[in-house]
Amino acid sequence: MLVELKNGETLNGHLVNCDNFMNITLREVYQTNPDGDRFWKLKECYIRGSTIKYLRVPDQLLDVVKEEQNRARDANRASRGGAHAGGRGAARGGRGGRGGPMRGGRGRGRGA
Secondary structure, X not given: OEEEEOOOOEEEEEEEEEOOOOXXXXXXXXXXXXXXXXEEEEEEEEEOHXXXXXXXXXXXXXXXXXXXXXXXXXXXXXXXXXXXXXXXXXXXXXXXXXXXXXXXXXXXXXXX
């Protein structure tokens, strides 16, 4: 991925980590000065999020992420449901109500 900093430098490398403050760690990094005439190869680089101007993520990577999200969403949908799948309400007979064979559920109540 390509990272351009506010000072004009660019860094190109493999994303290792990114946190909630957009602090980024890259590995196998190629750094270019603002004029584009000097280059450095770095093994690893940490970039503070507040210094980043913009990020460029390859389209190929975005497609892979979308596919993974779709697969995860479909798997989540398949696991949801009522009493059949062991979801919410399974212990009380499925669709709510006063329960059945279970005694001593919540509160003091009168019992079944």
